[in-house]
Amino acid sequence: GAGVSQSPSNKVTEKGKDVELRCDPISGHTALYWYRQSLGQGLEFLIYFQGNSAPDKSGLPSDRFSAERTGGSVSTLTIQRTQQEDSAVYLCASSPQLAGVQYEQYFGPGTRLTVT
Amino acid sequence: EDKVVQSPLSLVVHEGDTVTLNCSYEVTNFRSLLWYKQEKKAPTFLFMLTSSGIEKKSGRLSSILDKKELFSILNITATQTGDSAVYLCAVIKAGKSTFGDGTTLTVKP
Numbered sequence: 001g002a003g004v005s006q007s008p009s010n011k012v013t014e015k016g017k018d019v020e021l022r023c024d025p026i027s028g029h030t031a032l033y034w035y036r037q038s039l040g041q042g043l044e045f046l047i048y049f050q051g052n053s054a055p056d057k058s059g060l061p062s063d064r065f066s067a068e069r070t071g072g073s074v075s076t077l078t079i080q081r082t083q084q085e086d087s088a089v090y091l092c093a094s095s096p097q098l099a100g101v102q103y104e105q106y107f108g109p110g111t112r113l114t115v116t
Numbered sequence: 117e118d119k120v121v122q123s124p125l126s127l128v129v130h131e132g133d134t135v136t137l138n139c140s141y142e143v144t145n146f147r148s149l150l151w152y153k154q155e156k157k158a159p160t161f162l163f164m165l166t167s168s169g170i171e172k173k174s175g176r177l178s179s180i181l182d183k184k185e186l187f188s189i190l191n192i193t194a195t196q197t198g199d200s201a202v203y204l205c206a207v208i209k210a211g212k213s214t215f216g217d218g219t220t221l222t223v224k225p
Contacts, residue, residue: 042217
């Protein structure tokens with residue numbers, strides 16, 4: 001079946017512009033995660049959605065970052081007034097997490113964001 | 117603050133060698149520990165460990181968790197050049213994941 005998809009695959013933007021990154025999770029997966037990975041670094045947790053519950057936004061680095069998930073499916077990560085330090089690969093993952101049981105996360109191919 | 121530390125940071129071996137990668141964690145309300153292999157962009161899932169002392173095995177890869185000493189190891193036997201990748205460890209609690217910085221494994225022919 002189809003995996004997690006993300007778009008765009010690459011995005012180059014000028015400092016100060018806003019960007020939107022999209023994630024389409026695997027159909028039926030209730031949990032959705034956003035991570036950021038800078039060059040040579042591990043994954044940095046950004047935000048987690050689980051079903052209709054309020055998202056865990058504890059990883060968002062600043063108020064320039066926001067995310068929403070519409071209809072419990074597609075998610076958009078928005079970065080306002082981009083800065084050069086926002087340059088990274090943004091990875092989305094989904095998981096069929098149910099009733100507190102943890103399943104593995106399936107990752108999308110990521111969006112490489114470059115802020116010039 | 118939750119912390120996941122992987123060691124070594126990088127490792128270079130020759131084909132046929134056996135390697136052991138380490139992941140130690142300080143996480144409250146631990147739920148499970150996951151290992152991933154990352155070659156290009158997207159990490160791919162290897163193992164999920166929730167119980168202490170039970171080895172999980174997949175071909176030449178195996179992993180075990182020690183919840184008393186708060187660590188896990190990933191073993192790869194008879195390494196091949198295709199095993200070259202970054203290996204990531206993540207600890208899950210209440211849905212939130214904390215990842216280590218990864219171990220970069222290079223397998224030379």
